[in-house]
Amino acid sequence: MNREDLKLYLVTDRGLLHKSHSLEEMVLEAVAGGVTMVQLREKNISTREFVELGMRLKSALAGTGVPLIVNDRVDVALAIDADGVHIGQSDMPYEIARKLLGDNKIIGLSVESLEQLEQANQLDVDYVGISPVFSTQTKTDTAPAFGIEGLRKAVSLSKHPTVAIGGINMITAPDVLSCGVDGIAVVSAIVASPEPRSAATALKELLD
């Protein structure tokens, strides 16, 4: 993984999808608009459906150079030969995930406090997701928000590349970028848009 891959990081959520396109169509539009990495994050889905959706997304992304990461499920990542997994603090312990996936796969870890960030500094994760920057409607089981000053501190303490997630959109992105993150992760700002390509393009222009 290149640090630049984190720049505009799309996290999926079928529940938020605008009715005018499928998940694969939305992702391809978003990639055309400048998304640099895709995380398939789906809850309330059977393993069979998760694997089938992952295979369709992997085919759709083939040739784009955009890495596909699976949230939580190491089995699904192995089944579809994804580029890696993103794990949270309630998911598989990092060391086991690394052992199952090998050294060549990307493993990102969510940190929800400075303490967890310092624990992540002891691991050879590929990046950390600093979560949530702001409180959000998309994910309601989260820890207290870092806020901009908390994010700035977390970025300065991290020995790993950082991606910020939680409530990031056109309005909040400039402040988030001022903290020195390697990338921003968005869900609803792109997934819920009727025009995911334009939504991605606008965010990408802010980033460049």
Next chain:
Amino acid sequence: MNREDLKLYLVTDRGLLHKSHSLEEMVLEAVAGGVTMVQLREKNISTREFVELGMRLKSALAGTGVPLIVNDRVDVALAIDADGVHIGQSDMPYEIARKLLGDNKIIGLSVESLEQLEQANQLDVDYVGISPVFSTQTKTDTAPAFGIEGLRKAVSLSKHPTVAIGGINMITAPDVLSCGVDGIAVVSAIVASPEPRSAATALKELLD
């Protein structure tokens, strides 16, 4: 796996557990009473908890010779080096599960119709779970019940060892056994019992 391992097959469900013991205690009591195989089946559980619970059960079962099987989750099975997985029709496709687990692990597959049983005959699964024999409160997302005559037909058509599941208890077990199954799987008849060892012993005596 020996065909005899299927004889008295316990499937867990923390939600049904009698308050007087932990899941590990219940399983060990049930094994002392004659259970020959254990499937860890838990829903609404984080991956982290699933792995930790699986590790505790694996330690508890060490030295008993009773195989530990994980429901659905190939990642959890790999993480705890379980003896295998049990997959349903909405779980990972069999061929992928076999590839990820290798030839030495047990893979059982649920079949919910004669058509699915005939499809399973084309796969080198280690056993099939014929489900459900009777309708049950434990699992409400199931297909129509086989009933005794349907079970008899399924057993006669199966080229794999068979275990019957769904509504099997002291009252229904004799009819089920008359169909020629290799084993019976039970959930509530043991899990919900205040005395899982006696519950297992009574079923084991029926089987012998």
